[in-house]
Amino acid sequence: QKEVEQDPGPLSVPEGAIVSLNCTYSNSAFQYFMWYRQYSRKGPELLMYTYSSGNKEDGRFTAQVDKSSKYISLFIRDSQPSDSATYLCAMSGYSGGGADGLTFGKGTHLIIQP
Amino acid sequence: NAGVMQNPRHLVRRRGQEARLRCSPMKGHSHVYWYRQLPEEGLKFMVYLQKENIIDESGMPKERFSAEFPKEGPSILRIQQVVRGDSAAYFCASSDRDREDGYTFGSGTRLTVV
Numbered sequence: 001q002k003e004v005e006q007d008p009g010p011l012s013v014p015e016g017a018i019v020s021l022n023c024t025y026s027n028s029a030f031q032y033f034m035w036y037r038q039y040s041r042k043g044p045e046l047l048m049y050t051y052s053s054g055n056k057e058d059g060r061f062t063a064q065v066d067k068s069s070k071y072i073s074l075f076i077r078d079s080q081p082s083d084s085a086t087y088l089c090a091m092s093g094y095s096g097g098g099a100d101g102l103t104f105g106k107g108t109h110l111i112i113q114p
Numbered sequence: 115n116a117g118v119m120q121n122p123r124h125l126v127r128r129r130g131q132e133a134r135l136r137c138s139p140m141k142g143h144s145h146v147y148w149y150r151q152l153p154e155e156g157l158k159f160m161v162y163l164q165k166e167n168i169i170d171e172s173g174m175p176k177e178r179f180s181a182e183f184p185k186e187g188p189s190i191l192r193i194q195q196v197v198r199g200d201s202a203a204y205f206c207a208s209s210d211r212d213r214e215d216g217y218t219f220g221s222g223t224r225l226t227v228v
Contacts, residue, residue, distance in 0.1 A: 030175055034216055043205055043219040101159025101173060
């Protein structure tokens with residue numbers, strides 16, 4: 001079993017729809033959870049950064065973490081064609097200063113149809 | 115703030131040559147991380163450095179790969195005697211000590227070995 005599982009898609013939805021992206025993980029030591037957006041041939045761009053379980057909202061984006069189920073989600077409201085990209089979940093088990101690298105999912109390719 | 119700067123953006127090397135990839139972290143960030151992204155694969159952690167110290171190199175191949183982050187100047191990822199399997203996108207990320215804002219990625223260096 002891979003540490004982080006993420007459906008690669010592609011996921012195609014009409015403009016204005018609510019998008020739901022998710023990842024499951026197996027390592028219970030993960031405490032910090034992130035979502036990145038990556039446009040083709042560009043670097044990942046941090047969208048959301050959460051610690052432990054709970055919800056976090058930022059504009060049209062909402063991140064949810066359920067540590068008991070080892071499941072994280074990213075919701076995008078009022079989706080726009082400019083949201084079309086690959087969305088990567090990432091997680092780590094250490095706080096600042098620790099020896100740690102992020103573990104990424106493979107990414108979900110999202111297409112918003114105009 | 116120029117963000118994380120990586121250069122070159124594209125690098126072509128013949129088999130057996132050396133590749134040097136450079137990364138300047140964001141202003142105020144003292145932690146640098148290198149990741150590799152192979153085609154159809156997720157981002158894989160390689161190494162985590164602070165100034166003049168390698169903190170975690172658990173993701174680095176044992177041979178031909180090395181990294182440094184000197185007191186002055188950018189972090190360098192060095193690949194000796196490159197092979198075709200080294201062709202990938204190499205991303206650098208940086209963070210502050212407490213990672214309060216997560217990790218910021220550069221635009222990457224795309225290495226092609228011919």
